[in-house]
Amino acid sequence: MAIATPAPPAPTTGPTPPRAQKPRSTARRNAVLRGLAGVVGLILLLEIVSRSGLVNTNFLPPFSSVLWKAITLWGDEVFRADVLSTLLTYVYGMLIACAIAIPVGVVLGMFRPAYRGARAIVELMRPIPPVALVPLVLLVLGAGLEMKLVIVVFAAIWPIMFNTLYGVHDVDPYAKEMARSFGVSRFGVIRRVVIPSAAPFVVTGIRIASSIALIVVITVELIAGGAQGIGAFISRERAFSDAESYLAVLAATVTAGLLGLVINLGIGWLERRFFGWDATARGGA
Amino acid sequence: MTVAPEKNTRKSERAERAARPGRPGRGRGVLVALGYFFIPLAVLVVLWQIATTVAPSPFFPPPVDIAENLVKLLFGGDAVFTEVFYNDFLATVGRMLAGYAIGAAWGIVVGTAMGLSQGSRETVTPIVEFLRSIPATATLPLFIILLGGGDDMRIIFIAYGVSWFVLINTASGVGSIHRTMLDLGKVFKISPARRLFSIVLPAASPKIFAGLRIASTAALLLAIVSEFILASNGIGFQLIQAQGRFQLLNMWSWMLALAILGLLINFVLDAVENRVLSWHKLSRQKI
């Protein structure tokens, strides 16, 4: 932890400054190298665990073979279609969830009566496991894309909404007052001060929601079946418990993880690019 | 165009009052709060009741039936509570709380480390992003293979799943603490431990709490999911049984139980947050 050590000699400016500044390529290279080191470390650890013979390699195959299987699976057109289908559901779900959760979060964050009035319903709905909704939604909407979407949206809304709410509460009152003093309208204050200032919170919410969404898409596909999706793939492969299909199940799981990794790194990149001010302006470590 | 300013004074008054419990007007405040809470709920329930009576469907039982059934499931018998209450309801609550506590603690520890040091953040981020994107539901079998089918497996599974939410929010909260505040601790030679507990964590607490909120929902969800397979008790188990046997009323009742459970957890979190974050609310409510 850095607490114990004084300011490190070189990086006095903190992380990459936002736009308009050229990112420091060395710093970025270091970041990538560090990240790679972490991933390689994890992979080695998994490899050692599975090869150590603690568990039957049939049930916990070495990570390298899972990874290899994941790579070869890409050659399979059906699997690619499955991944695409999952991805599409995910993207639509996230877009809808953002479109609902951010405005609602802002309204609830800005207007106390709205928050108080909505709270009972929100708090009652929130803990319902999205997965438990499957049979119900299935009934109303069938096993198609809409069903998956409804459940994904239901799952992804809460983190975004809550982080938005907290972000709105966190806006520096001086900033709001400044805007108001210049005659900026109430809506203008929201649009130009509250939302940008809460944006880092919102993005954190989106990052959390994004992995939840992915998890839920796949879980729903797993439970409710349907023609396509990584979950459907896993469900199909699971039907036989031979080593090969088990490997495929693991490989699909890992693919889901990689998919999430790519998505989240993308969001992280956007976050740094557009909200880099958060970490830097406030002088994060 | 702007906020009607008289609201401001009222708001700060309210803030003042909230800061000091026991002031006059608090009783009314509680009533208003309860009103805000229950009136929308009551309206919703009544509408639902009417809708289900007008157009009955086996899939949408009337709310009164759901509540009645839940009461029957949990209360009564020889003692106050039924066996189901102890065996399933409490079992799930116990697992959930244990997993939540462990996961939250772990998330705060790792998240703080990540937030404080750019090096560790850069090293760990890809791993974190990768692991948390693997569907928890798909990893459950792995947990079972590695840890067996006992309560400890479920608790660790819940903790694992929950920790990500806390971790990410903590890292981001800690990472955005203003430099002057961190410098303050360094200048006055505050010990690292105190710096952590009296600057870093309080300053990041608004974001940590947002994470804890989300995590509390996730904990419940994961507890349920962990009981979907290889379980012989728990709300998740009951839910899956009800689903398997098309006992829709039971399903709804269990969902209601979950909702109420979530609500309770939320109340506790709210109370804690009101204590711990009152400074934040008040200092932000100024305008």
Add this chain to the structure above:
Amino acid sequence: SSGGSSGGDSGGSVADEVAPGDPFAPETTDVSLTGIKGPGTIPLQTAADEFGAEYGLTIEPYFVDNSGVAVTSVISGDAAAANTSYFGVIDAIQQGLDLVVIAEGWASSPLTSSLEALPSSGITELADLEGKTVNVISLSSSHAIKLRDAMLKEGLDPDAVDWVELPYGEVAAALEQGTIDASSAVGPTLAAVRALGGVSVFDYGAGDYEGMAESGWVASREFAEANPNTIAAIQCSLFDAQGALVEDRAYFEEQFSAFLGAPPAVAAAEVMLDYQSENRLDEIQRNADVYFESGRLTEEFDLTEYVLPAPESCDAA
């Protein structure tokens, strides 16, 4: 339990006020059929690929992870028919879902599904199960109910067993790890468990249970009444498919490999399910009886009203 003849002879069924439809004039030609992907749904795929066309049907198969979902999609209208166990059908009907059995799937037969345990567990017979953790995929599956029933008949206490549910994919690993002591197994899982040295403790298709109807195709009554001809066409397609598989082992192996992606060697070693091509009311009713006797059903249940007769003829006029 009620008697009644079976098969193409629909006369014995109380449901005969519903006039059997004409399979060659389906009201709707595009239908979805659903079930869990496995040996039991090979006929679904073959019906879709080959036999449906004969009756002017375009069958869209889709596969789900549990039969509850399959049944729900029948109710919601997503699927015209679904494959499920009769216990599920009874549960659903008891909860007010109006289902009808339109066609039998397969009947219990030896060596297709059994309760397996590794020697290290020390389980060799039903009496050893008490106090052990036993996996049955689903507590309302036919395996679970038959086991309970059998234990009761032997004077054992099924409630002394720690019943759990675990998907097939994880069974072998869980047995190996000692997470569970015994488990139901079918098809590839059975092979996998055997490969670990598993031995059969109880055969779900042997003895008393041999020949008992095990799975069936169900539709919602509403749909069945509105589309008698479509139902007839589905019945005929399925029966044709099931019949074809039973009659031609080579055809079965070919379909098995194609459908499940299994290597020919596995297909060759596979014990074929006892697919049916008629509705045997007695054998179907036995499910309700066993269910009641196992203690899981509180009242006796008569399935007669819920079994549709098969079409009088599936041959073109």
Add this chain to the structure above:
Amino acid sequence: MTDSLPTTSAGAPTQGAAPTRPAGTAPGTPGAAVVVDHVSHTYGRGDTAHHAIHDLNFEVMPKECVSIVGPSGAGKTTLLRTLAGLLQPSEGAVWVNGKKNTGVPDGMAMVFQDYSRSLLPWLSVERNVAFPIAGSSLSKPERKALVDESLEAVGLKGFEKRYPWQLSGGMQQRVAIARALAYRPKLMLMDEPFASVDAQTREGLEDLVLSIRDRYDMTILFVTHDIDESVYLANRVLVLSRPPATLVEDIRVELAEPRDQITTREDPAFIHLRGHVARLIHSGGEPV
């Protein structure tokens, strides 16, 4: 609490004038830019109540530059926030351009005491300055010209693309000033606007404020702790007492215009006035 103003009673704030006036019209001299009419403000309630300003009465004519001095914690910021309509007075009312303040009056700009927090960290210097005019009807080049001109005026040319956290304290404060300038307000409220800038820059900014006022007919109210500055810049100096702030004296500053950093400060009248203000402040708000 909006329309409760019962101020028909007192009438003109400082002098006490016309006993009756039509409802809805401002008390005090007609045409006054700002009328502060029996304004009090109390923060909080009950035990923790803090009475910050008490029964303030004064008015500001258009194009006047009025400085406000007083001890720390007197209530100067509270007063400015009330004038800006950001805070509703607990008693009394503020009238700007003949209209009673219910919200933020039009054409008003404010430089906040806590300047570093009033800059938006996610915007570059340039865009922070453009913030208040971004939504206006001006064309893009016009806006750019305004921004450039203001930044140049406060000596921050070349820092357009920086972010607030890359600036020194004094530079941040100047960005806040530039932002208010770019807005071209009719009424400018400044809360210790030069507290963090060095002596020389400060002189430049003082002269800038005066020239801007003349050029754009601004009315300016500003809070300062620098007694020389309060006299040098102002047409009038309002001296506030210890909290709760009341008006100790309203000093008219009759120095030659335009002011000049050298000659004005050497003017005996200036020296006399600054001494007077200093003594007032030293006496802790009791009239001397």
Add this chain to the structure above:
Amino acid sequence: MTDSLPTTSAGAPTQGAAPTRPAGTAPGTPGAAVVVDHVSHTYGRGDTAHHAIHDLNFEVMPKECVSIVGPSGAGKTTLLRTLAGLLQPSEGAVWVNGKKNTGVPDGMAMVFQDYSRSLLPWLSVERNVAFPIAGSSLSKPERKALVDESLEAVGLKGFEKRYPWQLSGGMQQRVAIARALAYRPKLMLMDEPFASVDAQTREGLEDLVLSIRDRYDMTILFVTHDIDESVYLANRVLVLSRPPATLVEDIRVELAEPRDQITTREDPAFIHLRGHVARLIHSGGEPV
């Protein structure tokens, strides 16, 4: 206001250090409290690099009070942060009490320029002030006495239970000063500590700082924009140039001790010195 200052500070810091000295020992005069040895600092890198301070050399003897003046954005805050060990110099090194700064030196306190951000919003005034000593070996009553004394000294008695957001700007700044005082540092760094307080309070605080220095043998470095203050308080005034900041002149202030707000400011030597500093600043960092 006890003993006179140790004007022995002969070791000409501006000329650079002794040519040979054992490795690991401080350059400059032995016994110096602070030695700034060829210190430069550059923010960032590449295109966006900003060279804030350039090759600064000076030293401060124990119990000296040194004021630093210079244009806004010169690099004064940067310099203080380097002295405090919060920033590592890009070149050169800082030695405090004969030890090279690798982290924050012991027994040092700092009053930050953005004081409002250095107060912890979740702590009351009292606990903010007690913050640095809360972990110390002092007993509870001792701590309480320290806190009370410091708050009293800055005129904030009676505000102990308030929260920072309930205070005016000047009051917040005084809380930050009280916090540094309660810490009883040997080395005190103050970055425009009185920017937001009124003239009278400021005088009180100035005298407070001087008396505290005498009483507790403190070494003080402080940044100010007030030329009078820089001379009044200091034994030496360091004038920095426009950025990148270099040392324009190191002016020794030989005024009678103890200083007095009336007599010292009337002293012709004072008037001469302040004029000299003012001219230096006006000349924009070119020696006059």
